[in-house]
Amino acid sequence: MPHSTASSSSTPLYVNDGLLSPDQVGYLQASFPHEPLEELRQRLERDGYLFLKGLIPRDDVLKAREDYFTYLAPSGVLAPGTLPVDGIFDDKNDRLDYPGMVSAGSTDANGRPRGGLFVDLALKAHAEPWYKDGFCKHPALHSFIAKITGWGDENTLGLTRSLLRNNTPHNKAIGVHYDQIFLRHGEDTSMTAWVPMGDIALDGGGLIYLENGHTLGQEIESGFYEKARQTGLTDEEAKNAFNKNMMGGGLIADGAKEFATAHARRWLVTDYQAGDVVLHTPYMIHASTINKDPKNVIRLGTDLRFVDSSRSYDKRWTNVYAFGDGV
Template identity: 65%
Template sequence: MPHALSAEGEVPSFVGEKLYVNDGLLRPDQVGALRESSPDMPIEEIRRRYNEDGYVFLKGLLPREDVLRARQAYFEMLAPSGVLKPQTAPVDGIFDPANDKADYPGIGAGAADGNGKPGGSTAEKFVDLALAAHYADWYKETFCKHPVLKNMIARLTGWGDNTLGIRRSLLRNNTPGNKAIGVHYDQIFLRHGEPTSVTAWVPMGDVAVTGGGLIYLENGHTLGQEVEADFTRKAMESGLTTEESKNAFNQNMLSTGLLADGPLEYADTFGRRWLVTSYNAGDVVLHSPYAIHASTINYDPNNIIRVGTDLRFVNGSRPWDKRWDKDYEFNDGV
């Protein structure tokens, strides 16, 4: 936990808290605050902020009780793995500190081959249950299709009745102390369609600022577009076919498809800050396909497991990446 990792004299990253990423402790000069927006703002202002920042952080967009109902169902599914502290309520999602964190790895954060199955044989029960949650009706038929969320995106984009929530989503947990999500933007994994998708990152429960929530690179959407153009050029120069250049795992990327594993070094390389915040159940961040983001390591002081899902929306009347028209599976090549 943080006190065990901290060296004497280390400076807090943000609002008195130390925020750790995969390659170390973020410095105060590397961190800023994510801009909050209200769902009650005029849609023109929400759209302006989305276009200007590459994201819009909507406080309390979803009914809190709907989010907590889904969190309850999730941890009721995962409870047989022994992940939860005994005599605690499933909805609280409190990790049992007697466990070895290596037995409870998060989906999509640490597998060396991108979206392979994480962990070893001792993690299998937990990982299999976390995967099965993607197929449960309470998740894919109810939570993922929440009408409030779809309506907001339809209004934001102007897609109206063509607004389509695509089937493949990533329902991730982040148990305390485990590896965080590396640096990426979503178009890397959606290159078989137009770069117009909208991702809704939905924290399923409250997430303290030290609890492993998503962090966004300041003006990262403009950098993402530059990086993508550079990757496209390099791919063509290296002799890749058009189809090969669309692959998120081509020879110009890390083996995971990520831009970098470490947000700290990445911030220094490009001279941009990471924007951070705490989240509450009901909050939603909508971000562009070029918005560069990552996450912190979960060092919640109360051992709360961070759960969040990536839901993606497209204009169904335009070309989109049909590889995503299926439920998530390990090693599915996407």
């Protein structure tokens, strides 16, 4: 059965270009790690995603969330008197000074994201041992991906480069994209695990997935490469040309509402709990809603990419994420 909340039908969901209409919204189907493995594989292949409830122990996720906001607390992002694990934004702040990692937002004179110490700490957090060497290598996640893909423990490699993204209330949402755009220097066989690090309400800025978006992503990719071949471009020239035709940040579109209308497909949504994981394939089109959480909860999540190390993969992802690293 689809996973949703009791208030889902009346919860307004905003994206960068406005309010999603009811006919543009559907719900992610929940799966559970204990279900038969072959059924889960078939579901992943059919839908392009697998929304797994409780894959990682909740306490482990909340500890990582606590570590993260303890690390960012000196920036003044948290409301006074609140616990770091709760991640409550101090709404006395100018939200534009806390643009988070979802969007670069405005930039300073050096072309860096506006945000000062907040952005500096959010970037440095990617290399902290509790995150890079701990949470990103959680055995429950690694083990499940090794099984669901059939790669096995020996060949399942978690790429070092990850995107640890916070989304402060009312700032910009993630635009429309699919992950192969960023992993094009390797085979299209990678697996993304999006891990919400904490509970995320339906209107709290969580990821949304385009219904059958993996088939559309493949069509977009193959259509471009066919045009590239017809014009005589080499594979490398085609990769570069494709990337140059993306919007800023590698997006297909900034506005999820117009994109859904143009392609006559719904956005699949849900609320998330700490411990949930969404696996999605390289062509699965996704975005996010704007964080409108009424309690000012900061949305925190991470994109972890896994590959079969025995096959060709994008070696640019073997380094810790850094601002302006060109990937």
